[in-house]
Amino acid sequence: MLMLVSLVLANLASLGIQFVIPRLLVPEEYTRFAMMWASGQLAAAVLFEWLRIGVVRYSTSDSRDPRQLPEALGALYLGVLGVAVVLAVLLLVTGDAGGAIFTAGFILFYACAQGAFDGQQASLRASFRNVRFSITWMARSILSFILTLAAASTFSDGRFALAGLIISFLVASLFAGSCPRSLRWPARSSVIFLMKFGLFAAAAGMISFALPLAARYAMVHYAGGAESAGALLAVDIAQKILMALGTAINLVLLQPVIGRVNLDPVEGRRHMAGHLVNVVALFSAAMVVLLYANRVMVTYFVPPAFLDSYSKVSLLAVISVVLVCLKSYGLDALFAIGGKTVYSVATSALALILFVLGCVGLYATQSIGLVSILIALLLALTVGVILAAWLAASKLSMKLPWAKLSRIFLVTFVALAASYCLAVYAGPVVQMLGMVMIVLVILCGYRSLGVGGPKQWLGHS
Incomplete structure (x- = not known):
């Protein structure tokens, strides 16, 4: 239950940032923020996602395994993170503020912050420390919402808004407190195995x-x-x-x-x-x-x-x-x-x-x-x-299941037609209620045509 609450809170925080921040930044600064955020997320995925997957799968593997995968994962994660942080600092120091090099350093620093947090969360999840995982996730979500919007409101600059996100990851990482239990220089075979699996x-x-x-x-x-x-x-x-x-x-x-x-x-x-x-x-x-x-x-x-x-x-x-x-x-x-x-x-x-x-x-x-x-x-x-x-x-x-898929397409077409009629011909009050009406049209259509409904979506037969 706590994990579900943390999921809802994380998504609400992300949506809240997305809806509010355009009202705090002019279009050019919003574009800067959106592009740096999306680029940082991709950089984090490229640098750390393969390692995060390895942590989830192998960080608690048998210590008698000759490959020593948990130790190899810890060394690899810290190694990649350390190199990326040094490179980010060099780019920030050598680049002109607002230039491409400085921006690349900022994006890379965001990727490092997210990568560090995601790695610790993966370790908590792999070791079934679900309460700490959920609490850390919720804390990060609340911090990201407050710090990002506060920075955007105070400085009206997309880079400062992204800095709010970075700080939220760093603070939450310190709170998570999940570090590799031991470090060892990984054998070449272990590195190759983890790269093949994760990448x-x-x-x-x-x-x-x-x-x-x-x-x-x-x-x-x-x-x-x-x-x-x-x-x-x-x-x-x-x-x-x-x-x-x-x-x-x-x-x-x-x-x-x-x-x-x-x-x-x-x-x-x-x-x-x-x-x-x-x-x-x-x-x-x-x-x-x-x-x-x-x-x-x-x-x-x-x-x-x-x-x-x-x-x-x-x-x-x-x-x-x-x-x-x-x-x-x-x-x-x-x-x-x-x-x-x-x-x-x-x-x-x-x-x-x-x-x-x-x-x-x-x-x-x-x-x-x-x-x-x-x-x-x-x-x-x-x-x-x-x-x-x-x-x-x-x-x-x-x-x-072509039969059921075709029924879904039919219900979708009818719902789109109904939504168009409501949007064009209905008054403002009816339009506001139209959302509920459209959901009911879809649910009734799915149910009557045998597609399924909430009971099936929740895993009940």
Whole structure:
């Protein structure tokens, strides 16, 4: 229960930052903050995610294991962290404030702070110290909300806002107090084993995270900081909300599926197909609700300075993030359960390559713009999802539940039509109540067509 509370609080803090900070920063500074935050998260994933996965899996392994993996993990983590911190300090010292070198140092320092915190949390989770894990997570969430918004309000500078996030990670890391139980220079074989295990497991997630970031850089490069701020905000809000849903799916729905697959691989394939249905149903419903909110309530949570470019791309931003989540929390999760993560990496890499080629084509034909960049992203993601679905069916010997998926698409279409009618023709009071009406339409549609409902999503048959 405490872990669920910490999850909710962490997501509320992240969403709170996302909704409030555009009101504290001018568009150019928000763009600086958003790009540095997203870049720092990717840098943290590249540097530390493979090690974090290794900590979760092997930090409590048998001390008689000749590979001495816990000791090797501790040495590797501290080694990578130490080198990254030194490099970050050098970049900050040698670069001009506001220049590319200084910014790179700031991003790297954020990555180090997040990496240190995530590593300690992984160690707590692996050793089943769940109470301390949850309390530390909640403390970090509260600190990040207070310090980030206080820094943004006081200094009106995106770099100081990011500094608030960095401080929250550092303070929470000191509170976590989880350090390697012993250190030993790792044997070459241990390093190779951990790198093969961790890098391959983390690669798909890194690439999936890099794809929206590449779209952000393309939009900023084309339109500049002020004009692209609203478009970045549209992507950021959709990503925070939908990935919070994805995290909840992993905690509530995925673990029972893994257990059933381990017990009976043949029967487990049916549960894997059922998990895919649940993921598609939940993200489709979330997409409809978010699109409706973007249409009728956008003026309440998007400042006027951001509204123009936000409105232009909000539809494409939501659909693109939904596709990212369908692949990450649906198809990639199935590949991980089935031991076929190579297909997660391949399909994610293909989508990234297609997006880059699409942007090159747009630039060559002088057709590049905020909308066209997101269309290129949407098409690349669509190809990646379709290919991943085909590979899941063929390589995991899993029959895709086309009948239920088609019913989900039908309910989604009806709900979209209903939301459009409410947004265009209803009065303000009815529009506010429309959110509840749309949710009821979706739930009743799913239930009447045999797709499922809350009982199935909570793991009950």
